[in-house]
Amino acid sequence: MHEELLHYLWKHRLYNAGNYFTENGERLEIIHPGFPNTDAGPDFFNAKVRIGDTLWAGNVEMHLRASDWIRHKHHRDKAYDNVILHVVGQYDSAVNTSNGSEIPAWVMPIPDHLYRKYMDLSKSSKPIACGDKLQGLDLLTLNSWIERMAIEKLEKKVEQIRLLYESYDGDWDEVFYILLTRNFGFGINAQPFERLARNTPWRIVLKNRDDIRCLEALFLGQAGMLDEAPDQDDYVRHLKYEYKILRAKYGLSSVPAHQWKFLRLRPSNFPSVRLAQLATLFNGKQISLGRLLSAISITEALDLLDICASDYWTNHHRPGLSSRPRQKQLGKQSAELICINTIIPLTFAYGSLRDDEKLKAKALCWLDSFKPERNSIIDRWKALKIEPISALQSQALLYLYQNYCTPKRCLHCRIGHSIIASHETS
Template sequence: MQEDFLHYIWEHKKFQINNLNTTNNETISISHVGQHNLNSGPDFFNAQLKISEQLWAGNVEIHVKSSDWFLHNHEQDKAYDNVILHVVWEHDTEVFTKNNTPIPTLQIKDFTDVSILNNYERLFSKQNKWINCENDFAMVDEFLLNNWLERLYFERLEQKFQLIETLLKESKNDWEAVLFKMLAKNFGLKVNGESFFSLARSIDFSIIRKTQSNQQTLEALLFGQSGLLEQDIEEAYYLSLVKDYQFLKQKFKLENNQVLPLQFFRLRPPNFPTIRISQLASLYNQHQNLFSKIIESNSLDDFYELFRVSTSNFWKTHYTFQKESKASVKSLTKPFVELLLINTILPIKFCYSKQKGEDIDDLIIKMGTGIHSEKNSIITAFNNLKKVSNSALDSQALIQLKTEYCNKNKCLKCAIGNAFLNK
């Protein structure tokens, strides 16, 4: 038995609320269970109860066993002086106030429906399951599931808002600078995301503004800061970049000792950091006010057009500085643009509108459902239980579900877990 489950039973009145009595056979009538306290102190504040004929207003403390009161040293804590009811699963000892008066105790297992207890034990049984409810997930109600996924999607956007807020403070509320850092991080994908992020944070965005009108200058800045111009290579384009970067480094007093090394190992050539850096430079070379254009764009087609960029000419015949390859136009693919939309553009639009006090939830939902579902191990596993991920909104919500609820055993906070408990 877990204390969280007892909190759930009490908060949602999942017990026989009529004919309640204390362990001393005093009748209990509940007007209000109180406000759940997630911080230190009693578990529920401001409950309203009637015990025998006496009305009480105060706090409720919940434990698996009565003796846990002493195990947690509550008898020494003034925060527990106003506890009016001690709710326990098993009553094994009396608990007293400081003036030696017994605190009324409710042994809640005597009034809990056996079906919810059985469902709880089944849900949390240890059977090497991927998620606790995997045996029942296929039977979840469609309406409930869709509403819960939509809520989880916005929960994930809210979570990303924390990083964006930090970046806004760093950049003195410059949204263009925040966008650049977020885009750079996602241009690096999973393998080089943190390296690209550190690269973007090593350059004040004012320098990007001053160099973006010339693509080679901007490439020299990004390649130089990334540490890719420190080799002994006799190639005209490479030597030109080195020369440009040395000038920029001196002019803007640049340092790159905090930039994380870039990785090429186990990457497909189109995802080499050299290619992604050139594409990022092309994007900023073509769009001088990218953030404004993103805020003004309200359809997926607008974004596909906005991100229709490729590398500079040198990279049409190269993946690295040293080795020439078969000529090809290395444009941003639609799946890659959709990853940018999922991880950067939609969170940015959502957070900007929230800061402005505007509601664009319907637009965010429309765009999220219009983008293809991501493909990864989490989505595959959920789809094996029940075909559920049909869009980016679904896949982002399922990632949130797995990482923030399933992995942390927060079934009691999950709409799906609640549905199974109350079957």
């Protein structure tokens, strides 16, 4: 058994009903369990219990064995001096505060059927432990939790964006530029794309955005892709010349070329092609944070991503190396992924940090308008008859799988709670 089960039962008052007594034989009445503490210190704050004839208000600490109190050195920590009750799974030792006062202990009576359900889920080898129980679940519970997962995922993104926003002194344009550039790496090259953006400040891009060749020289040079490019054509020689000037002018440092991944990628997905497309995107006034935030529909936002790399890339996929002619258009699927992973979270974060509910609602509406993603995780949900009808739902199911199902956080999941706390004992 894990200690988190004690926390769960205490929080939801799911222990066996009956008359309770402390290990010292005093009558115990639990009036309020208090509130979970996610930081250091006792497990629950501001609980209320009556022990004997005395009403106590304070904190509650929980352990599988009472002696864990001593093992964790709480008897030397003044932060635990205001603990009014020690809730344990097994009583094997009396414990004291740092000033020597003995703390009342109570062995929580755990219902057998709840324990069995908990063990069934926590010990399951299935990727989705509750999969065989989903069909009997109330649809309202299921759908409301999926909706909550979509919000929770966006809120997590908000926190990441907030930290980035603060690190760049509240410059939203810089934040937008870094996030958009990162997501042009489409997962496999996300880190070097982000490093490139951090090494190449937005102000430099802004000063050179009217010349597509300058932008390509800047991005490809900063990526280290011009160092080893063969000088077989005039365009590459020009890019090298331009980058030499830019590097000296702005004191730039490039990303090591070995960080870029080309293996098993289609030529149209090569990072060199993506960098050329990124240059086109920033060229002139093709895209900006202001234009995205003011977009009324998702179609308007997608139109801003309707780009094609410059003519040179029609028959090249790496600088200096020719290839069969093909326009390097940013595909519809790629544009939608950028919307889902960059534009929508950024719009939601901007609305959250500025208390703009309309922007947050717009971001959710946009996410709900996309078709659901297709991948192996979504296939697992489909096999259980849980089929997302929008990207909002598929994003929620991905988040649920990665953050609750995989780490077996069933006690923190509303679905898991519904299964464990149900009155069925079979």
